[in-house]
Every structure is written in C-alpha cells, then in structure tokens.
Amino acid sequence: MTTLEQADKQYALHPFTNLSAHQADGPFIIEKGDGVYVWDDQGNRLLEGMAGLWCTSLGFNEQRLVDAAAKQFAQLPYSHMFTHRSTAPAIELSQKLVEMAPEGIGKAFFVNSGSEAVDTAIKMVWYYNNALGRHKKKTIIARHRAYHGITVAAGSLTGLPYAQDGFDLPAIPVMHVETPHHYRHAEPDETEENYASRLAQSLDDQIIAAGADTIAAFIAEPVMGAGGVVIPPNTYFDKVQAVLKKHNILFIADEVICGFGRTGNTWGCDTYNIKPDIMTCAKQLSSAYLPIGAVLITDHIYDTFQQYSDQLGVFGTGSTYGGHPVSAAVALETLRIYESDKIFEHVRERTPHFKERVQALQNHPLVGQARSVGLIGAIELVADKASKEQYPAANKMAAQVMAAARKRNLILRATPGDSVAFCPPLIINDDQIDEMFDAVADALNEVHRSL
Ligand SMILES: Cc1ncc(COP(=O)(O)O)c(C=O)c1O
Incomplete structure (x- = not known):
C-alpha cells in the first residue's frame, strides 16, 4: 500500500462507502484524465463509463x-x-x-x-x-x-x-x-x-x-x-x-x-x-x-x-x-x-449505436432487461429470465460485474435492483462505445462462468 493510500485510510471519511471494506482495501486513486479516460495511480488507463458521477459530459481535459x-x-x-x-x-x-x-x-x-x-x-x-x-x-x-x-x-x-x-x-x-x-x-x-x-x-x-x-x-x-x-x-x-x-x-x-x-x-x-x-x-x-x-x-x-x-x-x-x-x-x-460543438446532436447521432450495444446484452444469460435512452442505460441482472427472479442480495451480482469490468479498465456502477449502469461522457465516440460494451460483455461472461 502506498503512503498516499495509507494516509487516505487514516484521515479520509468517504461518502457512500463501506467503511470496513475501505479499511481493508484502501482507496482507488485517480490521477489524471483525458477525453473519456482516466488514469489511476498504478498507471492504468480506464474508460470512465459513468462520467464520474453521471456528470463529466465533456470528458476530462476540456481546455476551454x-x-x-x-x-x-x-x-x-x-x-x-x-x-x-x-x-x-x-x-x-x-x-x-x-x-x-x-x-x-x-x-x-x-x-x-x-x-x-x-x-x-x-x-x-x-x-x-x-x-x-x-x-x-x-x-x-x-x-x-x-x-x-x-x-x-x-x-x-x-x-x-x-x-x-x-x-x-x-x-x-x-x-x-x-x-x-x-x-x-x-x-x-x-x-x-x-x-x-x-x-x-x-x-x-x-x-x-x-x-x-x-x-x-x-x-x-x-x-x-x-x-x-x-x-x-x-x-x-x-x-x-x-x-x-x-x-x-x-x-x-x-x-x-x-x-x-x-x-x-x-x-x-x-x-x-x-x-x-x-x-x-x-x-x-x-x-x-x-x-x-x-x-x-x-x-x-x-x-x-x-x-x-x-x-x-x-x-x-x-x-x-x-x-x-x-x-x-x-x-x-x-x-x-x-x-x-453540437454536443446534443452528437448524443443523438451516437444513440442508435449505444442502444444497439446495450440491447445486444439482452441475450446474455445473466441479463433480464437491457434498457437505454440517449447515452444512459443499464442492465438488470436476473437468475432466471422467465420468472425474472434475482440472485440473493448477498451475491452482489451487479457489484461483481462492476469489479469484473474494472479488471478490463472500464468504470461502471452497480445500482439498486441488481442493475449495472452506463453513463459515459457525452463526447464518447462509436469506437469507444464498442470498447466499453466489449468489456461489459467480457465482464458478464466472467461473472457467469464463476457461478
Ligand atoms: C437526480 C439527482 N438529484 C440530485 C442529486 C444530488 O446531487 P449532488 O450529489 O450534487 O448533491 C443527484 C446526484 O446524483 C441526482 O442524481
């Protein structure tokens, strides 16, 4: 653990964080950003699939x-x-x-x-x-x-x-x-x-x-x-x-x-x-x-x-x-x-591709519903597609998918109802949308294999 990580554990109280898990695992430190990507303190480049907290629409280095x-x-x-x-x-x-x-x-x-x-x-x-x-x-x-x-x-x-x-x-x-x-x-x-x-x-x-x-x-x-x-x-x-x-x-x-x-x-x-x-x-x-x-x-x-x-x-x-x-x-x-920069037009132009990639996840055995509008979406995870029954909360399925995505350098968010949310910066392009959803599909496969 680095000195910075030690100091975080010692001095910082984090919002919406399990405080015991934090003492065990330490912080996830972000150092810099560029476009839709951020870099952590280990040098990993991650695609910010949540635009921070649904907010960095113009990405991470807009000079203007x-x-x-x-x-x-x-x-x-x-x-x-x-x-x-x-x-x-x-x-x-x-x-x-x-x-x-x-x-x-x-x-x-x-x-x-x-x-x-x-x-x-x-x-x-x-x-x-x-x-x-x-x-x-x-x-x-x-x-x-x-x-x-x-x-x-x-x-x-x-x-x-x-x-x-x-x-x-x-x-x-x-x-x-x-x-x-x-x-x-x-x-x-x-x-x-x-x-x-x-x-x-x-x-x-x-x-x-x-x-x-x-x-x-x-x-x-x-x-x-x-x-x-x-x-x-x-x-x-x-x-x-x-x-x-x-x-x-x-x-x-x-x-x-x-x-x-x-x-x-x-x-x-x-x-x-x-x-x-x-x-x-x-x-x-x-x-x-x-x-x-x-x-x-x-x-x-x-x-x-x-x-x-x-x-x-x-x-x-x-x-x-x-x-x-x-x-x-x-x-x-x-x-x-x-x-x-016609950003809202850009969103409308990207929407069909984003939607197609979200919808494709509907075929995955773990996904009950894949939904999106504009550049925001989610998949809702189920144990049984026909009955829509979900895994017990203790399985933390959405959190598992989020963790598997992180290993693939993609930041997602586990949300209530065992849903995994997608909300990238509005400036994302089609190749980056593909990069994002290729990683989501791999992450889902990893979690599915582990069941
Ligand atoms: C719809 C909505 N309202 C209010 C808030 C609260 O905003 P803040 O975190 O800036 O206080 C949020 C934050 O995510 C939100 O999503």
Missing part, C-alpha cells in the same frame, strides 16, 4: 473550461448574489439557462450541488404555498428508488434505504409512491400504457386519501438515475401530469442527471413532454468541472415570490457560494460548448 476558470479567477475570484449584488457570468448564465429551459420558466437561482438545488426547490414550494395562504399544502410526493440527494430535505425525498438508514430520514413530510418500472412491476401482459394508467390512478387515489390540500408537489427524475436507470413507461408522465394538475400540485423535474443532453434532448422534460413548474439541475451544467447547480422556476412562481418577499421584507434564502463567478463562468462556457 480550464481557460474560462483561469480567466475568471484572474479577474474576480469571488463575489456573491445577496442583497442585489451580481456579476456578469452569473447574469449571463441565468439568461442562458432561462433561454434553454422549457416554456414558462423565467428565473434561475444558483446553488452549489444537486442536493442543495432539491432542498431549495422544497423551500420554494413551501414559500409559494405560504404566500398563497395554503398553509397545509406541504407534503412532497417522490417515488421509491428515486435519488434526489443527501441533505436533510432532499435526502428525505430520496427513496433508497441505503441513503436513509441510520440518518433518521425522512425528516420532512413526504409520500413515496410506486417506481414506474414496467419490466419489474407491471402485471403479466400489461402494456406500458395500461401500466402507466394504473400508476396514475394509484397516484390519484393516494392524493385523495391524503387530502389534496396537504400535497404541495411531486418530484421526479425524468429517467431515474442512481436508483438503477429506470426509464418511464410510455404515457406515464402525460398521465401523472394530468392528475397533478387536477389537484393543483406542482411538478418539480429533477434534471440533475438528465439535464443537458443526456437523454438526447436538452432536458429530460423535452424527451418526456413534461411541463415543469420547477427544475433542478447541476452536474452537466458545468461538466462537473466546478460545483454549481440551479433551480429554475416559472414566471408565475416568481411573481408570487415577489409579492410575498415584499410582505416579509426579503426572499430569505441563499448561500455564500451561490452564483460563484468562477463556477458560473465555467458553466456558461460549458453551455456555449454544448452549442458550438
């Missing part, structure tokens, strides 16, 4: 982002947005985001992470309902298997036990409803459309049972990411939106993974025809080169805020680094690169 940061650091390394202050990068970024956003979105508010964006969205929903005198309308509906972050409120909306156990979450009024996963939860022979209708009916029933005057908002990732890349069934969001509208419930689209081209369109909302009241974004907003997130709201919500803040004296939320000029400059440059 380095230059944008350096320029802004030299000019003004810090300023804030409290009490009317601003900077050119923050203003230009607000404008650009609003211009890119779906119809109706009129204002952008900056934060430093996806979790903070979701927390802020929740506060905004409460503020909005208080402004309208709807003081009981506070519960947020989320879905089981959703991932919305880890702060006290966002972590309450996350619907994954491993992110809540031991932390006394949920700690805010939240109602978790069904995961829209046709492969796993539909009745035999139930079409996607019928399944979507059943989920929408169930949502309606649960809202009525709780009392619509207590339900403030529904939050959804257009495609569930960390919960296992769960792609919604046809017509699901159309039907859900109709139910929400009927009960005056706001739609928060959590675009932290889907936003900025991941599903082949600018937003996951575009792919699934969602008309959000509030959107949260982060990650690919800056290609993850610096921490920044945003909450985007409709003009209608803003107008309500404006009147209420007048009454209260101030719109009393925000943080020291929200709209940090260097993060904003890098995010702005990222959005410019998406346009100038």
Whole structure:
C-alpha cells in the first residue's frame, strides 16, 4: 500500500462507502484524465463509463473550461448574489439557462450541488404555498428508488434505504409512491400504457386519501438515475401530469442527471413532454468541472415570490457560494460548448449505436432487461429470465460485474435492483462505445462462468 493510500485510510471519511471494506482495501486513486479516460495511480488507463458521477459530459481535459476558470479567477475570484449584488457570468448564465429551459420558466437561482438545488426547490414550494395562504399544502410526493440527494430535505425525498438508514430520514413530510418500472412491476401482459394508467390512478387515489390540500408537489427524475436507470413507461408522465394538475400540485423535474443532453434532448422534460413548474439541475451544467447547480422556476412562481418577499421584507434564502463567478463562468462556457460543438446532436447521432450495444446484452444469460435512452442505460441482472427472479442480495451480482469490468479498465456502477449502469461522457465516440460494451460483455461472461 502506498503512503498516499495509507494516509487516505487514516484521515479520509468517504461518502457512500463501506467503511470496513475501505479499511481493508484502501482507496482507488485517480490521477489524471483525458477525453473519456482516466488514469489511476498504478498507471492504468480506464474508460470512465459513468462520467464520474453521471456528470463529466465533456470528458476530462476540456481546455476551454480550464481557460474560462483561469480567466475568471484572474479577474474576480469571488463575489456573491445577496442583497442585489451580481456579476456578469452569473447574469449571463441565468439568461442562458432561462433561454434553454422549457416554456414558462423565467428565473434561475444558483446553488452549489444537486442536493442543495432539491432542498431549495422544497423551500420554494413551501414559500409559494405560504404566500398563497395554503398553509397545509406541504407534503412532497417522490417515488421509491428515486435519488434526489443527501441533505436533510432532499435526502428525505430520496427513496433508497441505503441513503436513509441510520440518518433518521425522512425528516420532512413526504409520500413515496410506486417506481414506474414496467419490466419489474407491471402485471403479466400489461402494456406500458395500461401500466402507466394504473400508476396514475394509484397516484390519484393516494392524493385523495391524503387530502389534496396537504400535497404541495411531486418530484421526479425524468429517467431515474442512481436508483438503477429506470426509464418511464410510455404515457406515464402525460398521465401523472394530468392528475397533478387536477389537484393543483406542482411538478418539480429533477434534471440533475438528465439535464443537458443526456437523454438526447436538452432536458429530460423535452424527451418526456413534461411541463415543469420547477427544475433542478447541476452536474452537466458545468461538466462537473466546478460545483454549481440551479433551480429554475416559472414566471408565475416568481411573481408570487415577489409579492410575498415584499410582505416579509426579503426572499430569505441563499448561500455564500451561490452564483460563484468562477463556477458560473465555467458553466456558461460549458453551455456555449454544448452549442458550438453540437454536443446534443452528437448524443443523438451516437444513440442508435449505444442502444444497439446495450440491447445486444439482452441475450446474455445473466441479463433480464437491457434498457437505454440517449447515452444512459443499464442492465438488470436476473437468475432466471422467465420468472425474472434475482440472485440473493448477498451475491452482489451487479457489484461483481462492476469489479469484473474494472479488471478490463472500464468504470461502471452497480445500482439498486441488481442493475449495472452506463453513463459515459457525452463526447464518447462509436469506437469507444464498442470498447466499453466489449468489456461489459467480457465482464458478464466472467461473472457467469464463476457461478
Ligand atoms: C437526480 C439527482 N438529484 C440530485 C442529486 C444530488 O446531487 P449532488 O450529489 O450534487 O448533491 C443527484 C446526484 O446524483 C441526482 O442524481
């Protein structure tokens, strides 16, 4: 074990890590990156099949982002947005985001992470309902298997036990409803459309049972990411939106993974025809080169805020680094690169090949379902294809595939539901897609042989 590895074990507390396993195995140290590849401290070059944490859209050495940061650091390394202050990068970024956003979105508010964006969205929903005198309308509906972050409120909306156990979450009024996963939860022979209708009916029933005057908002990732890349069934969001509208419930689209081209369109909302009241974004907003997130709201919500803040004296939320000029400059440059290099078109051009390679895995004896949209996908592992029965959790099948892929210099991620996720940088090319899925196929074979 190197001195650096020793020091990590001695001093660092790692997020989402089994701490005992870490003491035994030590860290996985990444030293440098280039394009879709990173190098570990042993000199191995690995294809980053997860774009870090679903975020480094432009890969690992985009010089234009380095230059944008350096320029802004030299000019003004810090300023804030409290009490009317601003900077050119923050203003230009607000404008650009609003211009890119779906119809109706009129204002952008900056934060430093996806979790903070979701927390802020929740506060905004409460503020909005208080402004309208709807003081009981506070519960947020989320879905089981959703991932919305880890702060006290966002972590309450996350619907994954491993992110809540031991932390006394949920700690805010939240109602978790069904995961829209046709492969796993539909009745035999139930079409996607019928399944979507059943989920929408169930949502309606649960809202009525709780009392619509207590339900403030529904939050959804257009495609569930960390919960296992769960792609919604046809017509699901159309039907859900109709139910929400009927009960005056706001739609928060959590675009932290889907936003900025991941599903082949600018937003996951575009792919699934969602008309959000509030959107949260982060990650690919800056290609993850610096921490920044945003909450985007409709003009209608803003107008309500404006009147209420007048009454209260101030719109009393925000943080020291929200709209940090260097993060904003890098995010702005990222959005410019998406346009100038036609990155979202590139995603759409790569999508058929990516899909073909994902779909080919469907034939593997371990794969129950292979699914993808744009450049995000997953395989769900099963012990029996016909019954869809899975291996016991203790077998950690997805983690085994992830480990076998690592031996082949490919970084993947084991996600809940024994699914292995794929989410490469958006700049990946067809040869690299082949390299990635050749390694996935080999990794699956290795795990299958070992059974
Ligand atoms: C959909 C979604 N929302 C929120 C978050 C939380 O973002 P962060 O890790 O930046 O706090 C994530 C992180 O993966 C996410 O995928």
